[in-house]
Amino acid sequence: MEIKGEHLLFLFGAGASVDANIPISNHMVTHIEKLIDEKEEWQQYKDLYYYLKSSIHYSDGIFGRFGETFNVEKLLVVITEIEKRDKNIMYPFIGAWNIRLLDLAGSNFGNITKLKNLIRKQLNEWVRIKNYDNASYYEAFDSLQGEIGELIKVFTLNYDLCFERVVGRTRNVEVGFNKGTRDWHFSNFENTEGKHFFLYKLHGSIDWYTENEKLYISDDPVDDPELIFGIQHKMTSVDPYFYYSSELRRACINDAKLIVTIGYSFADEYVNVILSQALKQKSHVRLLCVGPVWNDDKEAERKSIALKLSLPENTNQIIVESEKAKQFMGNILNKDYLASYMAEPDNVPF
Incomplete structure (x- = not known):
């Protein structure tokens, strides 16, 4: 034909x-966790990262998606939505932010933004090939x-x-x-x-x-x-x-x-x-x-x-x-x- x-x-x-x-997005997560363990620049966000990861797994589990892969794109989607704070479309329906998130996110959710910028910078480096x-x-x-x-x-x-x-x-x-x-x-x-x-x-x-x-x-x-x-x-x-x-x-x-x-x-x-x-x-x-x-x-x-x-x-x-x-x-x-x-x-x- x-x-x-x-x-x-x-x-x-x-x-x-x-x-x-060029690593795929779930392999990027493995690299990020290695950076969190080994690099001082990343270590201060270790608790925040694992809180976000656990929360994403919890959210998937509520809907029976126990086999869902955790990857860097899903992480960045969640971070971007949290970063909006009161500008998020769902904000009027949220009674209060999770106390643990408030503790880890820092003033004005500054740690959320800093972690996102670190991940985006690293993502950019992975995708560039010489x-x-x-x-x-x-x-x-x-x-x-x-x-x-x-x-x-x-x-x-x-x-x-x-x-x-x-x-x-x-x-x-x-x-x-x-x-x-x-x-x-x-x-x-x-x-x-x-x-x-x-x-x-x-x-x-x-x-x-x-x-x-x-x-x-x-x-x-x-x-x-x-x-x-x-x-x-x-x-x-x-x-x-x-x-x-x-x-x-x-x-x-x-x-x-x-x-x-x-x-x-x-x-x-x-x-x-x-x-x-x-x-x-x-x-x-x-x-x-x-x-x-x-x-x-x-x-x-x-x-x-x-x-x-x-x-x-x-x-x-x-x-x-x-x-x-x-x-x-x-x-x-x-x-x-x-x-x-x-x-x-x-x-x-x-």
Whole structure:
């Protein structure tokens, strides 16, 4: 079957870049706890950190989510909400802050902000890589675009620069910023001429920064990049996040026949809702999920993903490929492989 670029959509999670030596978010937690034990700068926030971690586990347990993974993004979402204090939308309904939190958070919740800044600084360092040779496996997208010959849409939940730095060496990757002024504008995604990829960075990027309430891109990673965590952009209409989320929904529901996730753990509820809608509305849409599977039990993984997407566990729309991103991109990904998973609507004539 012939593949059109508009019928193909890629979605990257943290596992897509782990082979480039960028840790995934639950591994970042392990590193943070090591810093708390060993570094004086971090040690003063040890009790606060473990209070927050325990509270998040407690919250998950109340709703029966005992197997939920604790990761750095979830931690930062909670910290950001607590930091709002009386500006939080739920503040009028809260009788009082937990006494233990008040003790640990410090005056005006200053310790909350300081801990958040330490984590963001460390996150930025983890995501910056000095040598993109470790991410050379992304070059597979150069070859794939050459085979397909049409523009391909890539959505990513990652902050790193692996795709644009590696694929951008040989292909035109549109990231949404004007060439002269270097500010972001959605119209850059309306012109497809001479472009090989549209890259939508759903949670921000380490080379984005804001100035006078406008978003800009830098040649290199910045010290305080424009990043968001979890639910923030789903609760607001601020661009580019709202635009990117809308484009993900439109592309999944209106255009895609094959959605390929690489290294995505299905932990983002908003993204899961979009994927679920696309699969439910069109029975011919297929979801190819790439990532290492525990004990290589692909059937159990398929059922687990179906459950997260509120689909029947016997659905034939989900395919699991138990491979790390590097092996998949380097040894498997090509036009013919993807075409083998394409399906047409039942009412399409031969």
